[in-house]
Amino acid sequence: xxxxxxxxxxxxxxxxxxxxxxxxxxxKIGILDKQAFPRQKICAxxxxxxVMRMLNIDLDDYALRNTLQKINGFKxxxxxxxxxxxxxxxxxxxxxxxxxxxxxxxxxxxxxxxILNEAFKKMQSIEDGWxxxxxxxxxxxxxxxxxYCPVARAIGSKGVSELAVVAQEAEFxxxxxxxQSCTIKxxxxxxxxxxxxxxxxxxxxxxxxxxxxxxxEDKNKLSGHxxxxxxxxxxxxxIPADITAKYNGHAYxxxxxxxxxxxxxxxxxxxxxxxxxxxxxxxxxxxAVESAILAARVIGTCNGDYSKEKLQAYNDLMQxxxxxxxxxxxxxxxxxxxVKRLFASQLMKTRWFTKKVVTxxxxxxxxxxxxxxxxx
Numbered sequence: 001x002x003x004x005x006x007x008x009x010x011x012x013x014x015x016x017x018x019x020x021x022x023x024x025x026x027x028k029i030g031i032l033d034k035q036a037f038p039r040q041k042i043c044a045x046x047x048x049x050x051v052m053r054m055l056n057i058d059l060d061d062y063a064l065r066n067t068l069q070k071i072n073g074f075k076x077x078x079x080x081x082x083x084x085x086x087x088x089x090x091x092x093x094x095x096x097x098x099x100x101x102x103x104x105x106x107x108x109x110x111x112x113x114x115i116l117n118e119a120f121k122k123m124q125s126i127e128d129g130w131x132x133x134x135x136x137x138x139x140x141x142x143x144x145x146x147x148y149c150p151v152a153r154a155i156g157s158k159g160v161s162e163l164a165v166v167a168q169e170a171e172f173x174x175x176x177x178x179x180q181s182c183t184i185k186x187x188x189x190x191x192x193x194x195x196x197x198x199x200x201x202x203x204x205x206x207x208x209x210x211x212x213x214x215x216x217e218d219k220n221k222l223s224g225h226x227x228x229x230x231x232x233x234x235x236x237x238x239i240p241a242d243i244t245a246k247y248n249g250h251a252y253x254x255x256x257x258x259x260x261x262x263x264x265x266x267x268x269x270x271x272x273x274x275x276x277x278x279x280x281x282x283x284x285x286x287x288a289v290e291s292a293i294l295a296a297r298v299i300g301t302c303n304g305d306y307s308k309e310k311l312q313a314y315n316d317l318m319q320x321x322x323x324x325x326x327x328x329x330x331x332x333x334x335x336x337x338x339v340k341r342l343f344a345s346q347l348m349k350t351r352w353f354t355k356k357v358v359t360x361x362x363x364x365x366x367x368x369x370x371x372x373x374x375x376x
Contacts, residue, residue: 002136007141014289053370057105130266189204190202
């Protein structure tokens with residue numbers, strides 16, 4: 001049986017960042033994932049410069065072999081209304097990445113022992129830790145397997161939430177003819193909020209690749225909403241009419257309303273497995289990275305004692321960073337829907353709101369001070 005200090009279940013950005021943060025801590029770390037890498041991952045795929053700095057990514061080195069689309073603006077509107085474009089001259093405010101590349105890049109440099117193409121089947125309590133899949137023993141098992149993380153289910157964290165978001169997305173390489181008929185600017189992703197305020201769609205060009213998707217808090221008839229959104233983009237002349245790419249689905253929990261427990265004896269959850277997506281944008285990469293960095297801080301002080309009591313410090317750091325969970329709807333959410341729709345419709349027409357609130361606050365998180373970069 002293979003023995004580990006930490007066994008991380010899930011090789012996405014959260015899991016690889018945790019391993020990378022602890023690579024010099026003298027711990028034996030393994031990462032188990034049901035897929036081989038590189039693998040496709042459903043995600044719109046943009047990260048801010050702050051995230052790249054936290055991860056110590058050399059942008060020039062990364063761009064040698066991977067897509068790194070500079071973003072200098074956004075077009076935002078309520079679906080069906082006139083778009084408002086915001087520009088950010090100078091250095092990029094975000095970067096478009098392809099998750100098939102980004103996740104593999106992080107995983108290959110993380111320093112952990114990789115156990116790939118093997119699904120998590122079960123875990124059972126043993127003295128001083130857990131036994132996983134009958135073949136691995138670990139003092140600490142870290143759930144980093146996304147919304148449907150099996151570790152979260154194994155410890156009884158069901159992830160009940162009033163704001164579980166479901167989304168469908170496609171990312172594909174365009175043909176020469178499709179590139180000519182696509183009017184989306186590479187440096188300017190476009191966002192379209194739905195009139196019922198239940199979600200938003202996006203279309204984002206990354207060089208020769210096009211990413212189209214829509215997420216909603218209501219999963220009812222999601223495929224129909226996605227089809228209507230794509231039909232709208234075609235009618236507006238924004239995307240090619242001959243797209244045959246398959247739309248794949250995923251789900252995630254929004255931090256404010258997620259009820260998932262993040263620690264138990266010898267167990268800790270990070271990233272989407274803990275329900276950390278930002279409420280307004282649904283972004284999960286930055287909170288996943290930050291949760292891993294904060295988890296590494298706590299693990300580094302445990303001295304091998306991974307009891308729930310010792311791991312509680314992670315909960316405390318997460319609350320300091322992201323705020324308190326709010327199981328009940330807040331004041332804005334209690335407003336009558338017709339009132340919210342009226343205000344949203346008018347605000348989305350203004351450059352101040354779309355730039356200062358939607359873009360800078362919701363999507364770029366410019367008001368949030370980045371965590372220090374992971375030590376080399």
